[in-house]
Amino acid sequence: MELFPSSPKKYDVFVSYKGGDTQINFINNLNSALTQAGIKIYIDSALTEAANISGWYTRSNKNQSQVIEKMVGDVLEMLELRFPKELKSKDLSEKHFRSLKKVSVEGCTSLKEFALSSDKMESLELKNAGIEQLHSSIGLSSNLRYLNLEGLRFQNVPNELSSLTSLAELRISDCKELVLEKQKLQALFDGLRSLRLLHLKDCSNLLELPENISVLSKLCELRLDGSGVETLPESIKHLSLLEILSLENCLNLRQLPELPTTIKELTAANCKSLVTVPTLKTLATMMTGREKFVSFENCTKLDGSSLCRIAEGAELSSMNAAFQNVFVRSKGASGASCHNYNFVKVCSPGSRVPEQFTYRSRESSFKVKIPSHSNILGMVLSVLISPSEGIKNHGARIFCQCYDADGRKVGYATRWFHEATKDLKGDHVFVWYDALHFDSIVKSLEEQEIIFEFFVANELGERDVLNVLPKECGVRLIFDSELHNLLRNLELDFESKWELGLRLGSELGLEMGSELRLELESQQHRPISMATERFYFNEDESDGLYNEEHVHQSERKGIHNIKMFSVEDMIVSMTSSNATRIKY
Structure with a gap:
């Protein structure tokens, strides 16, 4: 046989x-x-x-150069060298392969220069190698889609990098000696228009991004954590596919421009110099099937008007999420998929639960009476937490559980975020809207009165370890009758607002009157400057209006009686520590 x-x-x-x-x-x-x-x-x-031969992988330290010399450049498709300490730059000096698709020299600390290229290269992993110089031949890998330069010791990015027109992911982080000048980035962005992911993390010498970042029209994720940027270009608002913007530990960042409506994750934690945040109402525009996560944790220098904008953005995002979830429930009456639901989670410094919350209490447990004959679409929750040694040592998770009058649980417990909060610098306000939590309550609801209990547990979910109670708690009910108010505040053109209103009105049995149509049309034609510009005046003087720079100068001089007003229906009373919204 x-x-x-x-x-x-x-x-x-x-x-x-x-x-x-x-x-x-x-x-x-x-x-x-x-x-x-x-x-x-x-x-x-x-x-x-x-x-x-389709691939070669080794952890051996023996005869690296001899083996590589035997490789046939026409046929090798994968080369992976993990941590070979004796691999030298001459072993990979100016070698060009025709079929090589994937290369990894991760952890090759003795490799000082990389000069290998390939016509078909798609992935190049150089993480934590000892590379001090990237050879210009890297520009020959025109099919490269993934490039990881994390932890390298090089000082300059070769100009030829802009030739990688197919590159979709570029990861640069912890490159302490790398100098990324604005002009260099401008040339890179012009060539790298296929980028979907861009990481420029822990690059302390990165001080400014060029305005032509808007040419990265396919960009979905931008992470600048730990960089030295002081501001972002205004053109960033034109990145119509950007969903993730991470600015954590950008210690020099002072202000943010208007952001794209597509953002679903905005992290600006520990930005200690951040003072000004624009309207976040734009983030409420696109909500279908999204979780909006916004964190300004430990941004302790945010001015009062910025804190108001964050609170207003959180409220509008929660409202739109609740209304958009009407469509989710309608389509999935036999079982709506949680992956299509909209969720909202926001964190910022603050001293009070936002005034938009109808029910507020200094107690961690209180009753909420549900109005009869009302159509509730959602519940927004909020707590005010102070820092403590227990939170710092064990982490904190914030929960809410509902009960009926007899003490029986109603629905399941909801939490602000899956990760524990630890090192808080001052009081913080946490706001969240959980569609599944609301659904679980509605299904179990038999009474018109619910008891909301808020509590703080450690990282493992244990309640009795921290002995920490919220300083203030709040509940905000969202009703279908707020549809008109939602449409007025969404940053949409008239046609989009009216179409959304008609669809929601049809689902909820609400009429869209002619008066509302005229009002929305008038918003469409309102001059942008009148709709968004904010003006200031000094109560103690009568020498005209101030702009924001005048306000900052006055506050530095100890003058705090500055009032702000806009054509929008609100006046914000600014002091050195907080801001209060007054409707007129």
Whole structure:
């Protein structure tokens, strides 16, 4: 009986082994059997004759250069070298492969220069290598889609990097010596228009991004954590696919521009110099199937008007999420998918639960009476938490559980975020809207009165470890009757507002009157400057209006009686520590 049946297909096998006994016994017999079956076998010295080698992987430190010299540049598809300490730059000096698709030299600390290229290269992993210089030949890998330069010691990015027109992911982080000048980035962005992910993290010498960042029209994720940027270009609002913007630990960041409506995750924690945040109402625009996560944790220098904008953005996002979830429930009456639901989670410094919350209490547990004959679409929750040693040492998770009058649980417990909060610098306000939590309550609701209990647990979810109670709690009910108010405040053009209103009105049985149509149309034609500009005046003087720069100058001089007003329906009373919204 034949060990291997004959086959018209041609096979090539490379055998790797150790020990002379293996060759004398097993390998010789295997060679004979494979040869009889018409399968060509390559052993050791026959490596250079291989015609179909698809990959090579090693952790060995022996004879790296000798083995690489034997590689056939026309056929090798994958080269992975993990932590070989003796690999030298000359081993990979200016080698060009025709078929190589994937290369990894992660952790090769002795490799000082990288000069390998390929016509078909798609992935290049250089993380934590000892590379001090990228050779200009990298520009020859025109099909490269993934490039990781994290932890390298190089000082400059070669100009040829802009030739990588197919590059979709570029990761640069913890490159302490790298200098990324604005002009250099401008040239890179012009060439890298296929980027979907861009990381420029922990690059302290990165001070400014160019205005032409808007040419990265496919960009979905931008992470600048730990960089030295002081502001972002105004053109960032034109990145119509951007969903994730992370600015954590950007210690020099002073202000944010208007952001794209597509943002679903905005992290600006520990931005200690951040003073000004624009309207976040734009983030409420696109909500279908999204979770909006916004964190300004430990941004302790945010001015009063910015804190108001954050609170207003959180409220509008929660309202729109609740209304958009009407469509989710309608489509999934037989079981709506939680992946299509909209959720909102916002954190910022503050001293009170936002005034938009109808029910507020200094107690951690209180009753909320549900109005009869009302159509509730959602519940927004909020707590005010102070820092403590327990939170710092064990982390804090914020929960809310509802009960009926007899103490029975109603629905399941909801939490602000899946990760624990630890190092808080001052009081913080946490706001969240959980659609699934609301659904679980509505299904179990038999009474018109619910008890809301808020509590803080440690990272493991244990309540009794921290002994921490919220300073203030709040509940805000969202009703279908707020549809008109939602449409007035959404940053949409008239046609989009009216279409959304008609669809929601049809689902909820609400009419869209002609007066509302005229009002929304008038908003469309209102001059942008009148709709968004904010003006200031000093109560103690009568020398005209101030702009924001005048306000900052006055506050530095100790003048705090500055009032702000806009054509929008509100006046904000600014002091050195907080802001109060007054409707007129």
